[in-house]
Amino acid sequence: xxxxxxxxxxxxxxxxxxxxxxxxxxxxxxxxxxxxxxxxxxxxxxxxxxxxxxxxxxxxxxxxxxxxxxxxxxxxxxxxxxxxxxxxxxxxxxxxxxxxxxxxxxxxxxxxxxxxxxxxxxxxxxxxx
Numbered sequence: 787x788x789x790x791x792x793x794x795x796x797x798x799x800x801x802x803x804x805x806x807x808x809x810x811x812x813x814x815x816x817x818x819x820x821x822x823x824x825x826x827x828x829x830x831x832x833x834x835x836x837x838x839x840x841x842x843x844x845x846x847x848x849x850x851x852x853x854x855x856x857x858x859x860x861x862x863x864x865x866x867x868x869x870x871x872x873x874x875x876x877x878x879x880x881x882x883x884x885x886x887x888x889x890x891x892x893x894x895x896x897x898x899x900x901x902x903x904x905x906x907x908x909x910x911x912x913x914x915x
Contacts, residue, residue, distance in 0.1 A: 790819055797823045804830050825868055827886040831861045842889025850889045858882060858892055859912045872914045875904050
């Protein structure tokens with residue numbers, strides 16, 4: 787039992803203070819176990835990245851924080867393995883959509899402007915790294 791807890795703690799260290807989905811698979815005959823870690827929700831990753839408590843209750847009128855495009859890409863790369871997005875730029879657009887609903891600006895602008903720029907290829911260099 788303690789081995790399982792230690793393994794979960796080891797695998798979730800990067801998500802300290804966040805709710806993370808965890809799946810434990812145990813072979814009852816051999817007592818071997820496997821731990822699978824999911825990723826937190828996009829909104830939870832945004833909140834952690836900004837160090838805020840929550841998004842805006844009125845996202846059209848009140849802004850809760852500001853991310854850089856680089857931070858958006860960082861969150862997108864964390865979400866990509868479990869995302870339905872077909873590319874890293876599509877995953878970044880999904881993160882930007884969450885920013886819209888949370889009242890988060892990106893580089894001081896509406897996230898939808900950044901989505902358009904990604905579609906136009908302006909931020910392509912961030913996705914090839």
